[in-house]
Amino acid sequence: MTNLLDLTLAEARDALAALEISAVELADAYIEAVEAARPLNCYITETPEHAREAARAADRRLKAGEGRALEGIPLGIKDLFCTEDVLTTAGSHILDGFKPPYESTVTRNLWDAGALMLGKLNMDEFAMGSANLTSHYGPVKNPWKRTGDAKDLVPGGSSGGSAAAVAARACLAATGTDTGGSIRQPAAFSGIVGLKPSYGRCSRWGIVAFASSLDQAGPMTRTVRDAAIMLGAMAGFDPKDSTSVDRPVPTYEAALEHGVKGLKVGVPKEYRVDGMPAAIERLWEQGIAWMKDAGAEIVEVSLPHTKYALPAYYIVAPAEASSNLARYDGVRYGLRVEGDSLNEMYEATRGEGFGEEVKRRVLIGTYVLSAGYYDAYYLKAQKVRTRIAEDFRAAYEQCDVLLTPATPSAAFGIDEEPTDPVQMYLNDVFTVPANLAGLPGISVPAGLDEQGLPLGLQILGRAFDEETVLRAGYALEQAAAFTAKPQLQFG
Amino acid sequence: MALDKQTVAKVAHLARIKVPESRLESLAGELDGIVTWVEQLGEVDVEGVAPMTSAVETSLRWREDAVTDGGYPEKVTANAPDAQMHFFTTPKVVE
Numbered sequence: 094m095t096n097l098l099d100l101t102l103a104e105a106r107d108a109l110a111a112l113e114i115s116a117v118e119l120a121d122a123y124i125e126a127v128e129a130a131r132p133l134n135c136y137i138t139e140t141p142e143h144a145r146e147a148a149r150a151a152d153r154r155l156k157a158g159e160g161r162a163l164e165g166i167p168l169g170i171k172d173l174f175c176t177e178d179v180l181t182t183a184g185s186h187i188l189d190g191f192k193p194p195y196e197s198t199v200t201r202n203l204w205d206a207g208a209l210m211l212g213k214l215n216m217d218e219f220a221m222g223s224a225n226l227t228s229h230y231g232p233v234k235n236p237w238k239r240t241g242d243a244k245d246l247v248p249g250g251s252s253g254g255s256a257a258a259v260a261a262r263a264c265l266a267a268t269g270t271d272t273g274g275s276i277r278q279p280a281a282f283s284g285i286v287g288l289k290p291s292y293g294r295c296s297r298w299g300i301v302a303f304a305s306s307l308d309q310a311g312p313m314t315r316t317v318r319d320a321a322i323m324l325g326a327m328a329g330f331d332p333k334d335s336t337s338v339d340r341p342v343p344t345y346e347a348a349l350e351h352g353v354k355g356l357k358v359g360v361p362k363e364y365r366v367d368g369m370p371a372a373i374e375r376l377w378e379q380g381i382a383w384m385k386d387a388g389a390e391i392v393e394v395s396l397p398h399t400k401y402a403l404p405a406y407y408i409v410a411p412a413e414a415s416s417n418l419a420r421y422d423g424v425r426y427g428l429r430v431e432g433d434s435l436n437e438m439y440e441a442t443r444g445e446g447f448g449e450e451v452k453r454r455v456l457i458g459t460y461v462l463s464a465g466y467y468d469a470y471y472l473k474a475q476k477v478r479t480r481i482a483e484d485f486r487a488a489y490e491q492c493d494v495l496l497t498p499a500t501p502s503a504a505f506g507i508d509e510e511p512t513d514p515v516q517m518y519l520n521d522v523f524t525v526p527a528n529l530a531g532l533p534g535i536s537v538p539a540g541l542d543e544q545g546l547p548l549g550l551q552i553l554g555r556a557f558d559e560e561t562v563l564r565a566g567y568a569l570e571q572a573a574a575f576t577a578k579p580q581l582q583f584g
Numbered sequence: 585m586a587l588d589k590q591t592v593a594k595v596a597h598l599a600r601i602k603v604p605e606s607r608l609e610s611l612a613g614e615l616d617g618i619v620t621w622v623e624q625l626g627e628v629d630v631e632g633v634a635p636m637t638s639a640v641e642t643s644l645r646w647r648e649d650a651v652t653d654g655g656y657p658e659k660v661t662a663n664a665p666d667a668q669m670h671f672f673t674t675p676k677v678v679e
Contacts (some may be wrong), residue, residue, distance in 0.1 A: 194662055328618050335645065396627065433675065444602030453618070456595050472635055479636040
């Protein structure tokens with residue numbers, strides 16, 4: 094009997110359907126791994142009872158031959174998704190004790206497809222961070238370490254708990270959310286696959302809002318095939334989200350078989366940034382060669398406004414966040430710190446409930462939206478955002494997908510946090526443009542750097558063309574044959 | 585410095601976030617660093633460019649103006665730090 098934790102989501106699904114394994118034994122194996130992985134601090138809340146109960150129900154369906162797309166698959170859920178009657182914190186002190194009386198649409202879709210919940214995963218506070226260092230519940234440790242160095246590294250962020258848990262096998266797959274790279278960057282740092290769908294593909298209803306015009310949920314998995322399967326279950330129209338798009342959900346898994354012969358792969362020259370490590374430069378060249386070998390045609394393209402994506406993002410996202418986070422007032426849910434007047438209560442609650450990075454962003458957002466500054470900052474950033482979207486539109490007249498590095502560096506040490514906030518923001522230089530333009534992207538583990546740490550390559554596609562993104566990602570995965578394992582892995 | 589201590593105190597009040605006096609100076613430095621960095625957007629020519637307000641080209645759907653949800657005040661107030669008789673409470677706002 095093979096180790097249950099070795100199975101990919103696709104393999105587990107097939108073994109469950111064939112009754113070779115039971116959902117209960119799979120759930121038990123993962124519940125044990127969740128416990129063993131506690132030193133990594135991946136989970137804020139563990140829900141083994143939820144998983145066991147759902148596994149028993151899954152076994153009944155499987156035995157009756159009525160298994161659904163994810164029947165019996167044990168998942169970790171980023172703690173940004175509201176889960177009915179289960180503590181949901183967004184990694185923040187200000188949501189202390191919050192148990193939503195409703196279920197987010199994406200998690201509802203997953204449970205309706207037969208998946209089970211192992212627990213709620215740690216994350217940067219309100220998804221603001223690129224290293225999982227801003228969580229009220231403490232940093233998450235990356236299961237990967239540099240060769241011959243015991244130092245604890247960050248898993249990336251904001252979906253750091255999700256990335257570390259998938260890499261360490263403390264869940265079979267996880268949900269993440271991506272506002273500026275929060276799925277793809279931690280996936281790259283942790284040697285797993287992370288897919289950010291097109292804006293509007295997955296419902297945002299019931300996901301704690303950070304920047305509403307940028308936030309998008311997606312799967313974090315071990316393989317591209319697993320991402321295709323999981324996206325199929327997460328995606329779909331939802332009348333409760335006014336930005337959810339009403340178009341059919343394709344069978345993403347079927348797209349993988351089509352190969353990339355004749356596909357035009359764009360290589361944007363502006364993604365060659367100063368000071369990029371040689372290992373990343375080499376991996377990118379290698380990726381281009383792999384795509385060529387697989388029959389794709391390489392086209393050099395230009396995205397001239399790339400360098401302005403991050404600064405535009407750091408106006409738009411904080412502006413939206415300052416508005417979204419106005420709801421945390423100590424009145425309706427979460428933390429309340431008493432004060433003599435209503436204003437004092439608000440100020441004391443928010444002063445104590447929000448962490449430093451969240452405060453910085455809310456203050457920046459408030460500043461750029463305040464009288465006299467709105468046009469100079471916010472309106473300007475929205476116009477630059479149009480320019481960035483136009484760049485992509487022009488590029489996609491010459492190519493079908495873009496191939497870029499996923500991150501400008503490999504994972505860094507928990508104690509190597511840059512003191513300048515802007516330095517931390519630069520982690521998302523390759524991922525942010527797709528959020529601004531609303532486009533889908535995938536990060537695929539493609540190699541190791543000279544210190545033995547995983548690096549990812551990114552494929553970006555046209556809006557609602559996740560199928561081609563997955564096809565190209567699958568081709569990369571096949572060529573890279575990435576089999577390296579983190580130092581800490583369970584099972 | 586565009587963002588000085590006084591501006592930060594004002595913005596913090598607008599955002600209803602208590603910032604201790606001792607933290608204003610360092611916070612002003614951090615925020616000013618971010619604002620100075622984003623000001624490079626000034627280099628981009630946006631003459632005649634429309635602002636992008638949505639990531640997806642769609643018009644909002646219409647729906648019937650009807651009550652579709654509700655009727656469970658106990659659930660709505662279940663998470664409130666100090667709910668009383670299905671009401672939220674605040675410090676006194678009327679003298």
